[in-house]
Amino acid sequence: MKEFSLIDTYFRSVSFQRKDVLLGIGDDCAITQIPAGQALATTTDTLISGVHFLPDASPKAIAQKAIAVNLSDLAAMGAEPAWLSLSLSLPNVDEQWLQAFSDGFKELTEYYSVQLIGGDTVQGPLAITITAQGFVTADQALKRSGAKPGDFVYVTGSIGDAGLGLDILLDKVQVENPQHREYLLNRLHYPTPRVFAGTSLRRVASACIDISDGLLADIKHILNASQCGACLQLDKLPLSNALLESVDRDRAFHYALSAGDDYELLFTVSEEQKSSVDRVLACSNVPATCIGQINGAVGKVDLKLDEQSYAYSQTGFEHFSSAQPSNSAKRA
Amino acid sequence: MKEFSLIDTYFRSVSFQRKDVLLGIGDDCAITQIPAGQALATTTDTLISGVHFLPDASPKAIAQKAIAVNLSDLAAMGAEPAWLSLSLSLPNVDEQWLQAFSDGFKELTEYYSVQLIGGDTVQGPLAITITAQGFVTADQALKRSGAKPGDFVYVTGSIGDAGLGLDILLDKVQVENPQHREYLLNRLHYPTPRVFAGTSLRRVASACIDISDGLLADIKHILNASQCGACLQLDKLPLSNALLESVDRDRAFHYALSAGDDYELLFTVSEEQKSSVDRVLACSNVPATCIGQINGAVGKVDLKLDEQSYAYSQTGFEHFSSAQPSNSAKRA
Incomplete structure (x- = not known):
């Protein structure tokens, strides 16, 4: 042919x-x-x-x-x-x-x-x-550079699912519940681009990025472009039942923070616009969760769990990095 | 890094x-x-x-x-x-x-x-x-579909050089003249996109394509899109001295007809616009040569040499073809 x-x-x-x-x-x-x-x-x-x-x-x-x-x-x-x-x-x-x-x-x-x-x-x-x-x-373009101290940090949908899906595929984790397993693999294979949520957020978000490399890696792009820092509340992270019922809490945080491939939107919203988020996202049928706040500590991300600092060092996957996180074996 | x-x-x-x-x-x-x-x-x-x-x-x-x-x-x-x-x-x-x-x-x-x-x-x-x-x-976009019977067929610059350049690189042909050799290799490695010629031809050409796969293969795209045929005069083909002095005449025709990679423009011009070609191309400093004429024999290319039919069967390179021309070894 x-x-x-x-x-x-x-x-x-x-x-x-x-x-x-x-x-x-x-x-x-x-x-x-x-x-x-x-x-x-x-x-x-x-x-x-x-x-x-x-x-x-x-x-x-x-x-x-x-x-x-x-x-x-x-x-x-x-x-x-x-x-x-x-x-x-x-x-x-x-x-x-x-x-x-x-x-x-x-x-x-x-x-x-x-x-x-x-x-x-x-x-x-x-x-x-x-x-x-x-x-x-x-x-109206949603740049990475518009976040300001005081802005709230949001993420659409749930995060960490695709990372666990990959580990299932690589036989690193066993998930017995067949519905959870199917859901997690679908999140890996068929990510949903948040197209309607993105256009709805045009007048509302101050900065936006999609989560491809992991929440921590991607929020750092916003922080670097916007010259600010962030404090994230791990207990606020939107984690699916499939994730929470398949691995322990710390492992679930790890997937959410570092696994990437979820293709949810991570965005920031000023205090004045905060009340608009749910309203504009209602038509796209995508929930968004406030997971923290922007501050002035340039380039830094503080992780908190129940008001305490949470120690975590793993960053998201980067190509050509000599220290690749273990969950990125497929891309090594 | x-x-x-x-x-x-x-x-x-x-x-x-x-x-x-x-x-x-x-x-x-x-x-x-x-x-x-x-x-x-x-x-x-x-x-x-x-x-x-x-x-x-x-x-x-x-x-x-x-x-x-x-x-x-x-x-x-x-x-x-x-x-x-x-x-x-x-x-x-x-x-x-x-x-x-x-x-x-x-x-x-x-x-x-x-x-x-x-x-x-x-x-x-x-x-x-x-x-x-x-x-x-x-x-003003120059489509492939605008050629009409009676239109004249033109090509910019010279053709066949890149094909011989490749054969030099593959040690299939020896070219002793160092200037010719350098010219031919440069034509292969550093093709010149005919950007200024292309924009100059907007109001003049009836159809246009660039020669990437070879004159014969690429003119067929114009003929198929325009539902017509063409008669080409081999003695009119613009062949460089480097090509003519390095191989015999039939081999030079072969490179010009089938070798591809020259990235010259192949275009058609109605009789009314024929007198404009040289004028509009003068500012781009690229010569164009009339090499034949469009006719009504849909999809067919007649090759003529000194008023006689010229038998030639080799078509240009196509990916995934089982019968690849020998000059396309680099791409096999």
Whole structure:
């Protein structure tokens, strides 16, 4: 099968068709139209087999996670997703794999009304790079740099689930309850980008990031960009029943603080806007939990449990780090 | 070295700073502004070590080729380049390699006034994916689908050089003349995207594509999209002295027809616009040569040499094809 017919067969018709795409797949470039008054938000994320997902992961999960991690970046900016470009590196042409991958791709692009506008298909080690583009007005973009001392720290949904899901997959932890097990694995394989929550928070949040590397690692990006510190209350962390009933409390904190891959939004809100959080998030049906407060101790995170300091040193996963946390084996 | 400091060190300051980039590297997304009345052109290309370049290629050449092949797609659309996103997959952190790569990146982004606005750095096999974005008005975009019977077929610069350059590199061909050898290798390693020619041709060309896979393979994309055929005069092909003096005539035709990697523009022009070609290209200092004419034989290419039919069956390189031309060994 030739490269071009491959693209034609599996990707030309997979995605939602948008009116602002004047020219889609099949020419040297896609041509798209930005709504008047909007700026363009662009993000790129790559997933590599054996690094970001296990080599035997299902093609549907790979496709949907690759989309989700990119839409999550748009969400963290408060941007409305519009278009995707896909670079797919494949060791060989496996039609069954491609069909499942493109089916998964189609499902999520339709759900989020985003259109695949182009890309590249090359022969090489299995890897997926997606560039996602979306809209936000320049003055409403949720930057990392807007947090101020006194702001409250929130996180959407629950955190730590994907980390435990990975350890289940790697046979490091046994979870007997089949519903918990399925829930945790789904949180790892099918993260939900908080797209609607992100756009809802535009006028409310002072800073925002998505949790990909772990709560501690990602809040530090906000703290560094905003030149401030934070105090987090561990007893406030939103932890799922599946997590709490599967491991002891300290291990649950560890997953929540360091495991990453949850793709929840971590955001800060000024005291004046605090009363708006629940209201604006109601329409997106995503709960948010206040887990602490910003302070002036630049770059520092104080962890408290029941008013006491909580000693914890593990930071989130970073590529190329010589000291990788043990829960990141999949990405080592 | 951590991933984030790696990005900071090598890429945060490498590129030209544009006023339309409201937020660059360092947040969840870049935020950029499109000029009023312009549409956005987007293209993505991936280069993989051992597939698109030899594993020992210089980091400067890899960086500049990765940029060039993307800018070439924008040029083929008549778009003015603006922003790049870079996904860089590296097996390990080699500071010398990264410095040379980012130096090469900086040089070309400054030359073309494009800004690196973000991306991803991951640990994996050496691969570079770039998404390039640029501007063009929707009605002036140079599509593949606009060619009509009677239109004249043009190509910029000279073709076949990069293919011979590759065969030199692979020790398949010996070129004794050191100047020719250097010229041919430079054509392979440092292709020139015809950016200024592309924007100059906006009101003149009826269809356009860049030659990445070979003249024959790429003209077929125009013919299929435009539902027409073409007759090409081999004696009109623009062949460099370096090519003509290094191999015999038939071999030179082979490189020009099938070797690809030249990144010249292949475009069609109606009879009414024919007199404008030289005038609009004069400012870009790129010659264009009329090599044939479009006809109604849908999807067919007739090759003529001195008014006689020329028998030739080799088509350009395609990924995943079981019958790869011998000159594509680097990409097998």
